[in-house]
Amino acid sequence: MSFYTELLICFLLVVGGVFLLIGSIGLARLPDVFTRLHGPTKATTLGITGVLLSSMIYQTINQGSFSVSEVLITLFLLITAPVAANMIAKATLHRENPSIPRTKGQSLLHNIRHRKAADAEQSD
Amino acid sequence: MRILPMPSHSLLLFSVWLFMNNSISPGHILLALFFAIGIPLLVNSMRDEHPKIRKPWLAFRYLLLVLKDILVANMQVALLVLGPVRKLQPAFVAIPLDVTSDVGITVLASTVSLTPGTVSVEISEDKQWLYVHALHLDNEQELIDEIKQRYERPIKEILGC
Numbered sequence: 001m002s003f004y005t006e007l008l009i010c011f012l013l014v015v016g017g018v019f020l021l022i023g024s025i026g027l028a029r030l031p032d033v034f035t036r037l038h039g040p041t042k043a044t045t046l047g048i049t050g051v052l053l054s055s056m057i058y059q060t061i062n063q064g065s066f067s068v069s070e071v072l073i074t075l076f077l078l079i080t081a082p083v084a085a086n087m088i089a090k091a092t093l094h095r096e097n098p099s100i101p102r103t104k105g106q107s108l109l110h111n112i113r114h115r116k117a118a119d120a121e122q123s124d
Numbered sequence: 125m126r127i128l129p130m131p132s133h134s135l136l137l138f139s140v141w142l143f144m145n146n147s148i149s150p151g152h153i154l155l156a157l158f159f160a161i162g163i164p165l166l167v168n169s170m171r172d173e174h175p176k177i178r179k180p181w182l183a184f185r186y187l188l189l190v191l192k193d194i195l196v197a198n199m200q201v202a203l204l205v206l207g208p209v210r211k212l213q214p215a216f217v218a219i220p221l222d223v224t225s226d227v228g229i230t231v232l233a234s235t236v237s238l239t240p241g242t243v244s245v246e247i248s249e250d251k252q253w254l255y256v257h258a259l260h261l262d263n264e265q266e267l268i269d270e271i272k273q274r275y276e277r278p279i280k281e282i283l284g285c
Contacts, residue, residue, distance in 0.1 A: 019198060026205035034257045035214050037243050038201055045238070046198045068143040082237030082244070089245040089257065104215035104261060111218075115249040118218030 001061055009054045016050025019043045031100045033092045041085040049074050127161065129168040134160040174227050178284040186278045193239040193274075201241055204260055215261035216245070219254045219268050222276055228283050229254070235275050242267070 026039025052070040059067035093113050099106070111118060128134050138160035145152050177183050204212065223229055233244040233254060241259040248255070258267060 019202070022202045022205055026201070029205065029209055030212075031209065032214075034243070034245075035212065035259055037257070038241065038259045039205060041237055041243060042194070042198055042201050043205070046194060063146075065146065067146055069146060072140060072143055078238065079234070082234040085237050085243050086233065086245070089243060093246065099216075100214065102213065104213065104264075105217055108216045108218055108255065111248070112216065112246045112255045115246060117248050117250055118220075118253045118255075 005057065005061060009058050012050050012054035012057070016047045016052075016054065018047070019050060020047030023047060032103075033097055034089065034099050034103070037085050037088060041081050045077055045081045048077055128164065130164040130171075133164050137163055172226075175225050175283045177282055179282050182278060183282045186282060189274075189278075190235055190239065197239045197241065201259065204241065212260050213262075215258045215264070217242075217256050217258055217261065217264055217267060219256060219271055221247075221252055221254050222272070223280050223283070224251070225283055228279050232271075232276055232279055235279075236271060239275075242271075 020043070023039040023043030026043060027036050030036045030039065052074050056067050056070035059070075093109075096113075099109075108118060138156045141156040141159055142148060142152060221229065221232075223232060229247060229251060233247065236242050236244045236254070236256055242256045244254060244256050246255045247253070256271075261267060
């Protein structure tokens, strides 16, 4: 393996690792469930993609044949991450967990919970 | 009963199985054939009618745009997460929808979740509104316009509804 491919693999690993770390820091630092969702859905997805890309390059050079399974894993992650985030957000809504008080648009919450239109009257 | 009710799905299953195993040995080809023929036969009756992709080239460009935005989104979210948390201004925003098909709404909601600082939370029962949560909101109208112009318009064109 040449120096430059090693450099590329290391670079991707480090970038991926940094994004994974930032996603986890976000999970720990942010104040409520809704803001915490942002870390894992975005930063972590990209972090994993970086690690998988470097794995793909390493395996391709090591085995001599193109390794595609990492691309598939990335694709599955990109499809499932938003769905998981959406389910967590829905569960939070229906458990009526509070979002932090300075969140804008709190008046919408009632309509969101009942899946009504945004301009619908607020009655049960 | 047709042997291949969903030919494109069969092709996808066949190639995904071989790619996952990184092999073209006869055994794997046999297994891949088994899945490619068996799974569509099993799930065919559960299928809904979906609008087809009308403009494949535009769909490809949309995919590239979303990938680029995921990269940019991550930089922005990283800065927000590492910066002072007290200055964050989270918000719930209602976005009026123009796409009508279920597939279109699903793609739009997923895109919104993966790109700049927004996560889709819920869709109103009449499918007219998409509710999103923004990590940091400066201008509500700007966010709505951006999502509608940048993501919803191409989806509408690609699916033709």
